[in-house]
Amino acid sequence: MTQQSPALYIFIVTIVTTVFTINVANVKCKAGFENVGQWCFSFYLVGKSLSDSIEICTKAGGNMVLIDEYRKIEMLRKHMKEKGLIHKLTVQNREALIKSYQEIRELTTYQENYCNTYKTNRLLKPAEEFYIPNAKLPVNFNGNGRARLTTPSGFFIAKSPIPSAGYGAWTKTRVRKYTVLGEYEGEEHKIEGNSPYSWVIYEDKKKEKRHFIDASSPAKSNWLRYINCARNVWEENVYSFVCDNLVFYMTTKEVEPNTEFLTWYGRNDGLMLGITKLHPASELDLNSTFYIRLSYMPQDFKKNDLKYHQNWFSNKHDIKENKIQYGILDSYHDGAWKIQRENNYTYYTGEDGFSVPFVCEHQPLDVK
CATH class of the missing domain: 2.170.270.10 (SET domain)
Structure with a gap:
């Protein structure tokens, strides 16, 4: 797995360990979006690929979550827990992926013998x-x-x-x-x-x-x-x-x-040849961890590091400028949350990609 940049590491640790005081403001959201604190979110519990998630969010009049404030992530997590959504965050074709990973391990054992x-x-x-x-x-x-x-x-x-x-x-x-x-x-x-x-x-x-x-x-x-x-x-x-x-x-x-x-x-x-062979189970816990896709991060091929969204429009711009996208997953296991990178797993998932629930966001229409 590509080594994460220091910025991402600090970002992840801060999210996991910091507790924020949430100032809730009433805002007006589009149809299909929920008012969560001062933001507008739409939760999709049927798993989709990264590309499909981006397309669905765009058609709904928004985008994937802009990760620009730590308290936004805290509010998202609190909302999902209060609404009982966590245990509905199921990876599509989970059993088949677990089985295929077990077959890899069996093959390796046979080869070693x-x-x-x-x-x-x-x-x-x-x-x-x-x-x-x-x-x-x-x-x-x-x-x-x-x-x-x-x-x-x-x-x-x-x-x-x-x-x-x-x-x-x-x-x-x-x-x-x-x-x-x-x-x-x-x-x-x-x-x-x-x-x-x-x-x-x-x-x-x-x-x-x-x-x-x-x-x-x-x-x-x-x-x-x-x-x-x-x-x-x-x-x-x-x-x-x-x-x-x-x-x-x-x-x-x-x-x-x-x-x-x-x-x-x-x-x-x-x-x-443009092919990446990487099994999701080699990086993600498919047995007992729940996942939801928050956003994505395009790869900068020249510097081989990761770009992060600095404003609302930057992620839309990056879609046009970068061919390869990596997802940003929020994972929940045994009471703890953790941000993880979603790599290209299509060798094992097929062209439909790694399918998990996801969140869309749009800018509030106005503040009441």
Whole structure:
């Protein structure tokens, strides 16, 4: 997770620990909005994505909450508690997200057990007992055709339907979950390149020593080079992992016939492709914490820090100037509130995004 700026840290701590005296003023609000203290809010308990939340607030004649006063947040929290709204702040598809996160943990455990077994027995048993071996190469063949020729029986290389992906690796038959498809082969070197076919191997825990396995050359690699990058968890059916300074590809689910194998390429390549793989349960407590979206914060790509709204109109301006938005969530757990950042979780939630209840705000029409 991106490290929060000192401003955000101070902001969060202040909100959690400071108690304010609230001066309630009667104000006039638009239809559909409630008068809460000196502000006008509208609470939506049916979860929506960040983009949908912004759109709904705009259509209602307001915007998401302008986080410009600490006492505003205190008043919002007090109002939700008094109205009994806290326990209605439910994350949509919560059970499915919890299940998918559990599957990630199970996969990691299986991979660790496999790796331990491999390192213990690799010199005692033939390779085919650990993974599907390459097809045997003919005596005479075109060097550039080596990678395709290593494709084992039951698999084939064909055009991928993913835009600009080129060729992909496919299966003719059903493949069981946790099948290790093989070892990723390529040239080993110490110099980092820009090849999307290159995996980095760290040789020590501090990640100071490393080398690369580069499969950019079809003459010096195998068929696994054709496995393309998955765009979401539903496409992903292969898990790539490092064991004993080697890269292995293993299926994460049962793969049906005539299905393309797809794996996650890693954070750097994902960013180049415009894909972020981040599970909400890795940052948020989906089991016992309640969430409501208050606002959003655009990212400043040049400085890699966060912008905060300084006036009412700045957030509307930022929508046009920034393509990526991060949500601002208020969370409630065991009597305590905490502001948290909402990252991009669409790899696991789908394009609909992370759906939680949210609040809209508009400027009071006039003071009575």
